[in-house]
Amino acid sequence: xxxxxxxxxxxxxxxxxxxxxxxxxxxxxxxxxxxxxxxxxxxxxxxxxxxxxxxxxxxxxxxxxxxxxxxxxxxxxxxxxxxxxxxxxxxxxxxxxxxxxxxxxxxxxxxxxxxxxxxxxxxxxxxxxxxxxxxxxxxxxxxxxxxxxxxxxxxxxxxxxxxxxxxxxxxxxxxxxxxxxxxxxxxxxxxxxxxxxxxxxxxxxxxxxxxxxxxxxxxxxxxxxxxxxxxxxxxxxxxxxxxxxxxxxxxxxxxxxxxxxxxxxxxxxxxxxxxxxxxxxxxxxxxxxxxxxxxxxxxxxxxxxxxxxxxxxxxxxxxxxxxxxxxxxxxxxxxxxxxxxxxxxxxxxxxxxxxxxxxxxxxxxxxxxxxxxxxxxxxxxxxxxxxxxxxxxxxxxxxxxxxxxx
Amino acid sequence: xxxxxxxxxxxxxxxxxxxxxxxxxxxxxxxxxxxxxxxxxxxxxxxxxxxxxxxxxxxxxxxxxxxxxxxxxxxxxxxxxxxxxxxxxxxxxxxxxxxxxxxxxxxxxxxxxxxxxxxxxxxxxxxxxxxxxxxxxxxxxxxxxxxxxxxxxxxxxxxxxxxxxxxxxxxxxxxxxxxxxxxxxxxxxxxxxxxxxxxxxxxxxxxxxxxxxxxxxxxxxxxxxxxxxxxxxxxxxxxxxxxxxxxxxxxxxxxxxxxxxxxxxxxxxxxxxxxxxxxxxxxxxxxxxxxxxxxxxxxxxxxxxxxxxxxxxxxxxxxxxxxxxxxxxxxxxxxxxxxxxxxxxxxxxxxxxxxxxxxx
Numbered sequence: 001x002x003x004x005x006x007x008x009x010x011x012x013x014x015x016x017x018x019x020x021x022x023x024x025x026x027x028x029x030x031x032x033x034x035x036x037x038x039x040x041x042x043x044x045x046x047x048x049x050x051x052x053x054x055x056x057x058x059x060x061x062x063x064x065x066x067x068x069x070x071x072x073x074x075x076x077x078x079x080x081x082x083x084x085x086x087x088x089x090x091x092x093x094x095x096x097x098x099x100x101x102x103x104x105x106x107x108x109x110x111x112x113x114x115x116x117x118x119x120x121x122x123x124x125x126x127x128x129x130x131x132x133x134x135x136x137x138x139x140x141x142x143x144x145x146x147x148x149x150x151x152x153x154x155x156x157x158x159x160x161x162x163x164x165x166x167x168x169x170x171x172x173x174x175x176x177x178x179x180x181x182x183x184x185x186x187x188x189x190x191x192x193x194x195x196x197x198x199x200x201x202x203x204x205x206x207x208x209x210x211x212x213x214x215x216x217x218x219x220x221x222x223x224x225x226x227x228x229x230x231x232x233x234x235x236x237x238x239x240x241x242x243x244x245x246x247x248x249x250x251x252x253x254x255x256x257x258x259x260x261x262x263x264x265x266x267x268x269x270x271x272x273x274x275x276x277x278x279x280x281x282x283x284x285x286x287x288x289x290x291x292x293x294x295x296x297x298x299x300x301x302x303x304x305x306x307x308x309x310x311x312x313x314x315x316x317x318x319x320x321x322x323x324x325x326x327x328x329x330x331x332x333x334x335x336x337x338x339x340x341x342x343x344x345x346x347x348x349x350x351x352x353x354x355x356x357x358x359x360x361x362x363x364x365x366x367x368x369x370x371x372x373x374x375x376x377x378x379x380x381x382x383x384x385x386x387x388x389x390x391x392x393x394x395x396x397x398x399x400x401x402x403x404x405x406x
Numbered sequence: 407x408x409x410x411x412x413x414x415x416x417x418x419x420x421x422x423x424x425x426x427x428x429x430x431x432x433x434x435x436x437x438x439x440x441x442x443x444x445x446x447x448x449x450x451x452x453x454x455x456x457x458x459x460x461x462x463x464x465x466x467x468x469x470x471x472x473x474x475x476x477x478x479x480x481x482x483x484x485x486x487x488x489x490x491x492x493x494x495x496x497x498x499x500x501x502x503x504x505x506x507x508x509x510x511x512x513x514x515x516x517x518x519x520x521x522x523x524x525x526x527x528x529x530x531x532x533x534x535x536x537x538x539x540x541x542x543x544x545x546x547x548x549x550x551x552x553x554x555x556x557x558x559x560x561x562x563x564x565x566x567x568x569x570x571x572x573x574x575x576x577x578x579x580x581x582x583x584x585x586x587x588x589x590x591x592x593x594x595x596x597x598x599x600x601x602x603x604x605x606x607x608x609x610x611x612x613x614x615x616x617x618x619x620x621x622x623x624x625x626x627x628x629x630x631x632x633x634x635x636x637x638x639x640x641x642x643x644x645x646x647x648x649x650x651x652x653x654x655x656x657x658x659x660x661x662x663x664x665x666x667x668x669x670x671x672x673x674x675x676x677x678x679x680x681x682x683x684x685x686x687x688x689x690x691x692x693x694x695x696x697x698x699x700x701x702x703x704x705x706x707x708x709x710x711x712x713x714x715x716x717x718x719x720x721x722x723x724x725x726x727x728x729x730x731x732x733x734x735x736x737x738x739x740x741x742x743x744x745x746x747x748x749x750x751x752x753x754x755x756x757x758x759x760x761x762x763x764x765x766x
Binding site for chain 1: 560
């Protein structure tokens with residue numbers, strides 16, 4: 001009887017906020033679409049003048065790197081078709097996002113890549129030779145021949161190794177960003193993922209945790225319109241991926257990903273805000289995947305050549321930056337000079353492929369190292385068995401091609 | 407007391423009903439790839455039962471990541487062949503829900519390696535549903551995808567999940583080898599009321615085999631829980647499944663030239679295991695070599711070794727059982743390293759010779 005509610009006496013303990021209530025059913029569906037931040041237009045004309053603040057030298061280095069990556073991607077894609085490497089992923093049309101972002105970050109910031117970020121790697125100093133050796137899987141590969149092509153990483157450059165399962169890197173970035181905040185470090189964890197990868201459950205956990213636990217994490221979604229063959233219209237509804245971020249309580253920017261100045265300025269702003277407020281930030285770049293998803297794809301099967309061409313000629317990051325530099329007098333354009341740059345890159349890649357293919361394969365001892373911190377007895381046994389097997393069948397295996405032989 | 411234990415041991419075997427219709431003789435054998443056989447099986451099942459549907463990444467308009475579902479989207483439309491957004495955990499959960507409702511989904515994983523994020527749905531939702539609901543909830547669902555090594559795809563794309571899933575009560579786990587297996591086992595899996603894990607192999611997709619007259623019959627379903635003796639012999643029993651059957655047959659051919667007759671058993675069904683066929687063969691030959699692509703610890707070979715010990719065939723053994731398994735490391739990428747990571751014909755030949763030592 002003690003618990004019987006006495007309706008005559010309403011408890012005064014519950015504090016109401018009258019402005020929280022409406023008295024009609026009006027479901028919300030259409031939010032105002034978040035607009036893309038832009039500094040230069042499709043012809044490289046400067047529109048948002050206050051963001052014309054990137055040093056001339058930096059802009060030229062960025063432009064050079066974008067040309068380099070385009071040329072390198074071309075050669076490596078073809079080399080896969082020629083059987084020199086087994087797999088490759090190009091980044092045509094998306095280099096303003098990766099190079100621009102990495103240029104705007106600090107070298108101590110951790111980057112958690114997806115797989116299309118040659119721009120991030122190379123801006124920080126990862127060389128053509130390192131890329132080629134990793135793709136070939138020879139003994140010079142920093143990864144000891146353990147991973148598929150384009151699955152590189154570099155502890156020195158603070159870039160976490162590429163991992164195949166999608167989106168797993170995103171909650172990892174939340175975790176790292178949490179560590180940075182708790183330790184009071186001037187570092188952020190920047191993570192890349194595509195609009196398709198944002199469908200994974202890990203995306204939700206990562207975003208929710210980052211905001212609730214206040215992680216120094218920068219979420220970078222590269223919306224390139226296709227996830228293999230799946231167009232964005234089949235991947236999600238609502239206002240792209242950026243539309244989801246405010247729902248987590250996160251500050252959000254949508255940026256024209258083919259506008260290098262917008263990318264650079266947006267990321268610089270976001271990084272400052274993350275360190276200042278000790279809270280995550282979300283950026284979605286709108287760009288377009290001009291090439292195939294990978295060498296295992298043939299994109300004209302599911303999209304029209306006209307669509308590809310309209311982005312390639314009409315909204316191309318390299319063209320837009322180039323036109324901007326030309327119009328602002330920040331770079332002397334000279335056909336001969338520019339062709340020479342492309343030719344030099346081409347020759348360098350070809351030389352790296354040649355040199356790389358002549359190298360020995362990783363040593364068989366490396367089959368068993370790094371499984372644990374030390375080679376445990378059962379693995380030592382299996383190594384012995386393998387050596388016996390190879391000794392017995394040595395004419396069936398190209399032992400002279402293994403670094404360190406038997 | 408022993409008889410009592412025997413009764414207990416076989417009590418847990420599920421009563422799997424299979425329809426073994428007397429096959430029609432009007433079909434002639436035809437050669438096709440395993441990929442085509444799987445496609446044909448799905449085509450026939452989609453036509454046969456309107457509750458059957460296929461879902462997964464790239465299965466529809468792209469014709470399948472490995473082209474296994476080629477032509478099905480055009481034939482059956484987007485309601486029966488569904489391209490999902492990228493989330494294994496998501497679409498597996500959705501499929502299990504549909505199955506509990508009464509539909510019959512076929513879930514395609516781009517590789518079983520990516521299904522790890524969906525394993526909670528496969529096991530805690532699908533596998534255990536019937537038991538936990540005291541028979542009320544059936545999850546008639548087929549989970550299929552490529553399993554094991556594929557060549558040049560390294561650690562996160564090459565793991566064999568046979569031992570993980572065959573460990574779980576409530577699941578049926580099948581591993582086809584040739585076209586007959588692929589087509590008639592998949593059809594049987596779709597029509598089976600239990601959740602089925604169907605482990606395919608990417609390298610076998612492009613291999614051609616003859617599809618027998620029996621398997622061509624659209625009414626023919628392979629019996630679940632029955633292994634197939636691919637080659638008869640009385641010196642050594644080689645037990646294998648999936649791609650390893652091919653290497654085992656190669657080893658048997660090589661050994662035949664030296665006067666050694668191997669009996670090669672293609673398991674086809676990892677859960678339930680065809681204990682009878684294995685034990686009968688062991689009693690005949692007295693020597694066993696188990697082959698699997700996966701890692702040795704807690705693998706399929708470990709289970710076969712145990713069941714031979716328990717099943718009354720122990721006293722027929724003339725030598726300890728030999729296992730040939732993958733090297734116990736995450737699969738490396740470099741071509742030379744990967745070539746040494748998985749069993750091939752040579753290792754199986756060596757193992758047979760080892761197990762025969764002392765017999766001559």
